[in-house]
Amino acid sequence: MSLVTIGNKGLKGAPPAGAEGSAVTVPVTKDASQQRQKRMIAEHFDRLSTAKEDGKKVAYTFVPGNLTELMGAFEMLPVLPEINALQSGMRGKSGAYISEAERGGHSEDVCSYVKCDIGMLRTGNVGPTGKVLPKPDLLLLSYTGCFTFMKWFELLKEEYNCPVVMLHVPYQADGIITPEMRQYVVDQLKSDVIPQMEQITGKKLNLDKLSEQLARSRRAEDALVKVWESAKNKPSPIDGYFGGVYYIGPIFSAFRGSEDAVAYYEELLAEVNERIKDGEGPMTPAGVMNNQKYRLVVEGPPSWTHFNEFWNMFSNEGAIAVASTYTRVGGLYDQGFRHDPQDPLGTLADYCLGCYTNRSLPSRIDLLEKYIKQYSADGFLINSVKSCNSFSAGQLMILRELEKRTGVPGAFVESDLVDPRYFGKANIENRLQSYLQMLEARKSGALAAATAEKPFVIGSNP
Amino acid sequence: MTAEPTAPQNDPAAAVLKRAHALTADYGTAPVKAWKEKNQGGLAIGHMPIYTPRVLLEAIGVLPVAIYGAGDKDIIRGDSYFQSYICHIPRSTIELGLTGMLDSLDGMIFPAICDVIRNLSGMWQMLFPKKWAAYLDLPQNFRPEVGGRFYKLELKRMARELHERGAKALSDEGLRAAIKDENLRRVALDKLAALRSDASWRVPASEAYLVTRAGGAIRAREHAALVEEYVAAANKRSGQPKDNVRVVLVGSFCEQPPFGLIKSLERAGCDIISDDLQLGIDYMEGAIDEKGDPLDALVDAFLHKGKATASRYIGEGRKGAALLDQVKRAKADGVIFAAASFCDPALxxxxxxxxxxxxxxxxxxxxxYAENTGQFQVIREQAGAFSDAVRLWESAA
Incomplete structure (x- = not known):
């Protein structure tokens, strides 16, 4: 996800933090929440840039299953390599970083986030605000929902030669969290993660401090869920995918558990409520989107290298994302989960276990089906990214199964996270336009009879 | 696996190789029918070809069956389930399932290999709802009281679920017997490894591969006997050492290379002394403890004796140390890395x-490579050039 909001007062799609030189037009005025998020991010990167002088310890970690409140309790500063990679993608730098990694022997077949991160590291490790990122004191390997995370930090361990602590989060293969799974995660927190953090920071864990952080997380989560659910309105006051990735910035990264995050989400919710009251849609690269012709649910991450172009393809056609699964990779709060300050370690375990990519394929289909129905979607789109097998393996089955269950037609496009070589603009645009035309025809009834038994499919159809 | 063993009829190993080949027929399921006839009501459970606790299955009277995908079989329906940038084995495995080739199996285990196999477990649940399907989450925490505890509970869960479907209840007695059998296999595989190292001209890697893979759908004791028989027969072969380079073949193999690819490497002047081709069967370094609590012993073997594959987190020590040790033990001159296309762990x-x-x-x-790669000329040339370079490099040294 990105770390900058887009507000309704901006003129064009907002660039990510530090995107100086980007081709994207910078907003002239911003919503208050957007300004707040920008300030929060700038301050975080400032803190990182002086971390060593200030005696702060730095932990590199991942978004899904991140232990932000625990790091906060130790006053450690998180760096999220996934976010660095996607920022590099949005800033047009990922292609060169990936080439650098491939020259160093990394295969063209594997995750482009990893290669982008390795390339960035080998070319000076300059972060999105133009400041050099500090080296990690700890690699906190939250191994949740993505096998590549494990390899990624094995690779970083070679580069940094610093301690790594593994938190293995079992997979919800049967769609449930068993007591054994939960206990395993709690055991690891007690036996490995917390002792390692204590050793590195020289502090004992203060459970009260952790609980305070968790209580603040809960407040921010309450507000975020209301923001998500606002998309049930017509017109929707938010875009739940392209706009949504801006909204998740604070809660998925360095800020969950902070007062800043609470203030940000409460402010964002107030702005969204204002738009509902005014019957106004969200800001998109094509302007405020009041004319919402197609309501879509989106599965899969965005293509960061062509983020605005991709978004434009939707907004130019009047298509709005009312819900998405990518915006749930760092927590499925809208399915009821909240951090529980009364059970600090158990709740961290539940959080890690519950992330979207840690759910079985049947559970993911159930969730998408629910979104399609609850958000009154006209269709759904799967953006299948080459880099991410955790998301992508099985998506053709998701497509088929969802069409069967809901009668709503799906579209399937392929791209990549941050490798610009895999974004075929014309191909994707053609597919999307054909798909939306088909939705239009369906709406007008012309195709209704024809598709009543066998939904129209764009993409692979067995 | 479609290639026939090529040993001549007067070869001492010809008969055992023929039997080994027959055991690998029908995508590894050939022995299942006969076993089921002998064991009425017995369950046969397939598993993807990286570490699966076959000992546990044998202990409860279940026949474990290693599934290696469909090799070079034409894939028609399986391709519609996966994008082009996903490796080949999940699509060919689905093809086998959808075309009835795995009907003799009562279920499937998907061990924690990678995200693709993980997601395949969910697809399997949906495609074959009447069959048992389990994802086996192997611990990446190797503390006995943490990862070991979790793994033990996973094993018990699996045994309980299979018992509910007709397998025997898990007992110490049954587990001890299965561990003994597995240790017999370990001894036999160690003998095979030693012969490959000491007299590689008597044991082509392609044969060692076939004989090891032949254990995929038979019990460990039976497989141990087969391997012992092959080692004895190969030892009787005459012949002279070849002027080949000694290599270790590494690929964290889940998707198997075509049989012809292994032969091509040999023909290019590479004696494959050691490999990680059979991580479903040959996963442990050393025997499982036969004393004490047998389930603890099985768990402990995984935690402390599991081979360093790409699917296993290496938290302690340097990455690659195990490979260097393998090279040293094999007295190898070099390493050939062969990874399946789009295989995240290996790559x-x-x-x-x-x-x-x-x-x-x-x-x-x-x-x-891919399991259905059909042209080996380029690989053979590359391996030949490598072999020549190593020899020249050694001469110069």
Whole structure:
């Protein structure tokens, strides 16, 4: 996800933090929440840039299953390599970083986030605000929902030669969290993660401090869920995918558990409520989107290298994302989960276990089906990214199964996270336009009879 | 596996090789029918070809069946389930399932290999709802009281679920017997490894591969006997050492290379002394403890004796140390990295392993393949050039 909001007062799609030189037009005025998020991010990167002088310890970690409140309790500063990679993608730098990694022997077949991160590291490790990122004191390997995370930090361990602590989060293969799974995660927190953090920071864990952080997380989560659910309105006051990735910035990264995050989400919710009251849609690269012709649910991450172009393809056609699964990779709060300050370690375990990519394929289909129905979607789109097998393996089955269950037609496009070589603009645009035309025809009834038994499919159809 | 063993009829190993080949027929399920006839009501459970606790299955009277995909079989329906950038084995495995080739199996286990196999477990649940399907989450925490505890509960869960479907209840007695059998297999495989190292001209890697893979759908005791028979027969072969280079073949193999690819490497002048081709059967370093609590012993063997594959987190020590040790033990001249296309674990591991080789001055070469690769000329030329380079390098040294 990105770390900058887009507000309704901006003129064009907002660039990510530090995107100086980007081709994207910078907003002239911003919503208050957007300004707040920008300030929060700038301050975080400032803190990182002086971390060593200030005696702060730095932990590199991942978004899904991140232990932000625990790091906060130790006053450690998180760096999220996934976010660095996607920022590099949005800033047009990922292609060169990936080439650098491939020259160093990394295969063209594997995750482009990893290669982008390795390339960035080998070319000076300059972060999105133009400041050099500090080296990690700890690699906190939250191994949740993505096998590549494990390899990624094995690779970083070679580069940094610093301690790594593994938190293995079992997979919800049967769609449930068993007591054994939960206990395993709690055991690891007690036996490995917390002792390692204590050793590195020289502090004992203060459970009260952790609980305070968790209580603040809960407040921010309450507000975020209301923001998500606002998309049930017509017109929707938010875009739940392209706009949504801006909204998740604070809660998925360095800020969950902070007062800043609470203030940000409460402010964002107030702005969204204002738009509902005014019957106004969200800001998109094509302007405020009041004319919402197609309501879509989106599965899969965005293509960061062509983020605005991709978004434009939707907004130019009047298509709005009312819900998405990518915006749930760092927590499925809208399915009821909240951090529980009364059970600090158990709740961290539940959080890690519950992330979207840690759910079985049947559970993911159930969730998408629910979104399609609850958000009154006209269709759904799967953006299948080459880099991410955790998301992508099985998506053709998701497509088929969802069409069967809901009668709503799906579209399937392929791209990549941050490798610009895999974004075929014309191909994707053609597919999307054909798909939306088909939705239009369906709406007008012309195709209704024809598709009543066998939904129209764009993409692979067995 | 479609290639016939090529040993001549007067070869002492011809008969055992023929039997081994027959055991690998029908995509590894050939022995299942006969076993079920002998064991009325017995369950046969397939598993993807990296570590699965076959000992546990044998202990409860279940026949474990290693599934290796469909090799070079034409894939028609399986391709519609996966994008082009996903490796080949999940699509061919689905093809086998959808075309009835796995009907003799009562269920499938998907061990924690990678995200693709993980997601395949969910697809399997949906495609074959009447069959048992389990994802086996292997612990990446190797503390007995943490990861070991979790793994033990996973094993018990699996045994309980299979018992509910007709398998025997898990007992110490049954587990001890199965561990003994597995240790017999371990002894036999160690003998095979020793013969490959000491007299590689008597044991082509392609034969060692066939004989090891033949254990995929038979019980460990039976497989141990087969391997012992092959080792004895191969030892009777005459012949002279060849002027080949000794290599270790590394690929964290889940998707298997075609049989012809292994033969091509041999023909290119590479004696494959050691490999990680059979991580479903040959996963442990050393025997499982036969004393004490048998379930604890099985768990402990996984935690402390599991081979360093790409699917296993290496938290302690240097990445690649196990490979360097393998090269040293095999007295190998170099390493060949062969990774399946789009195989995340192998391909993400490879740069780290290559760095380790570079640091130790061990020459290596690398290429990719798919299980249905049909042309080996380029690979053969590359391996031949590698073999020549290693020999020239040694001469110069």
């Amino acid at each position: 993400l591991d490879q740069p780290m392993l290559e760095t380790a080789c570079e640091g130790a001055g061990i020459p290596f070469t690398s290429f990719k």
